[in-house]
Amino acid sequence: MTSRPLPLARGPRVLDDMRKLARLTHRELWLRYLALGGDASPGQVDAFLADTQQASRREYNILVDALNERLRDIDLLQRLAYAS
Amino acid sequence: MSDRGEYDAVTGGIERMAELVMSEQTVQTVVDLIVDLTRTAICVADGASITLRRQDRLVTVATTIPHATTLDDVQTKRGGGPGMQATLDDQTVAVRDLSRDERWPHFARAAMDEGFKSVLAIPLNPVSEAIGALVLYSSTGDAFDAETEQLATRLARQAAIAIANSGSFVDSEESNEQLREALASRDVIGQAKGILMERSNLTADEAFDEMRAASQRDNRKLRNIAEDIVAKVRTRNRS
Numbered sequence: 409m410t411s412r413p414l415p416l417a418r419g420p421r422v423l424d425d426m427r428k429l430a431r432l433t434h435r436e437l438w439l440r441y442l443a444l445g446g447d448a449s450p451g452q453v454d455a456f457l458a459d460t461q462q463a464s465r466r467e468y469n470i471l472v473d474a475l476n477e478r479l480r481d482i483d484l485l486q487r488l489a490y491a492s
Numbered sequence: 493m494s495d496r497g498e499y500d501a502v503t504g505g506i507e508r509m510a511e512l513v514m515s516e517q518t519v520q521t522v523v524d525l526i527v528d529l530t531r532t533a534i535c536v537a538d539g540a541s542i543t544l545r546r547q548d549r550l551v552t553v554a555t556t557i558p559h560a561t562t563l564d565d566v567q568t569k570r571g572g573g574p575g576m577q578a579t580l581d582d583q584t585v586a587v588r589d590l591s592r593d594e595r596w597p598h599f600a601r602a603a604m605d606e607g608f609k610s611v612l613a614i615p616l617n618p619v620s621e622a623i624g625a626l627v628l629y630s631s632t633g634d635a636f637d638a639e640t641e642q643l644a645t646r647l648a649r650q651a652a653i654a655i656a657n658s659g660s661f662v663d664s665e666e667s668n669e670q671l672r673e674a675l676a677s678r679d680v681i682g683q684a685k686g687i688l689m690e691r692s693n694l695t696a697d698e699a700f701d702e703m704r705a706a707s708q709r710d711n712r713k714l715r716n717i718a719e720d721i722v723a724k725v726r727t728r729n730r731s
Contacts, residue, residue: 428580431572434621436548439670443677444714445685445700466697473704477713 423471424457426488430478440474465491522654523554530628530647531556536635537628537644538608542616542651543575544624547670550575557629559606566602573599574613575625582622584641587611588634603629612636614648618656626651677715684718687725 427437434457438450448456448467455461456471463471468491476487523542530540539557543550543564550564557563567573573596574585587593588610590600603611608629615622626648628636636644681703688699703721707714 428577431548431576431580433545433580439674442671443674443681445678445681469704473707473714480711 421459426475427457429486430475432478437474440478441471444470444473446470519655523651526647526651527554527556530644534628534640534643536630536632536640538631539629541627542624543627545579563602566599570598572596574611575627578613578615578625579622582615582617585613586636607631609633610635612641612644614644616648616652618652680715680722681718684721687721
């Protein structure tokens with residue numbers, strides 16, 4: 409196993425795919441996102457995950473922080489790319 | 493396959509469960525009854541468990557098999573498994589042949605050690621999100637057909653409602669504690685952001701970006717970076 413992270417994930421439904429990979433429920437992800445300063449409601453985060461609503465750059469990137477911290481916690485090498 | 497008698501047994505069982513919930517019997521009685529019913533009504537199921545997800549791990553709350561907790565622990569600690577996946581995806585997950593399944597090798601080995609060859613996991617979804625799974629184990633390969641899946645889904649639905657109604661396993665104290673913890677972390681990050689904004693004349697987003705960069709550079713959590721910033725200011729203020 410390489411110690412180098414895998415290529416950064418991008419694309420449609422990528423947030424939800426990474427949530428599943430990170431083994432987090434919607435609520436667990438929302439709590440972690442809230443803890444990092446995210447401002448969207450649980451319902452809005454559900455919509456971001458389902459790609460039915462677009463997150464602002466700020467909210468998207470805080471979700472990325474929450475997911476990437478979790479992936480690191482459970483020793484997975486995948487990481488999600490930030491929105492630029 | 494299930495015959496008419498089994499179907500009636502399930503229906504009668506579901507009604508009995510509804511009565512139990514209404515008469516405020518403990519939810520443990522209800523989930524025990526559901527796994528027994530599942531095992532009785534679905535004859536290809538050699539065992540059944542109800543597992544709930546609590547703070548990112550699976551907890552066995554009712555089972556008819558001896559080492560269900562071990563199988564749930566393997567899913568929590570060693571790469572997941574059908575119960576975990578059914579809960580996260582909110583979709584039924586079938587493992588038709590454990591010996592050929594490549595998705596969860598650790599779980600497959602542990603389940604085969606218990607003598608099982610196939611597994612069916614049905615999500616427990618009371619309202620909007622799955623809270624766990626009803627997991628059926630069989631010592632026969634590819635044991636679960638569409639009809640058994642349908643029956644199991646009905647039982648899982650009742651289990652989910654009973655658990656959600658009782659509130660006993662969906663622990664509100666635990667979830668309040670998680671919320672308190674999240675808000676405490678948010679508060680520290682907010683304080684650190686404020687310090688950076690004032691100290692370096694940054695916008696809120698720039699201050700957060702600075703903490704994010706430090707977190708990535710040092711491979712540390714954002715919260716820890718924020719705690720350090722706040723602690724340094726406190727120390728300076730005291731001296």
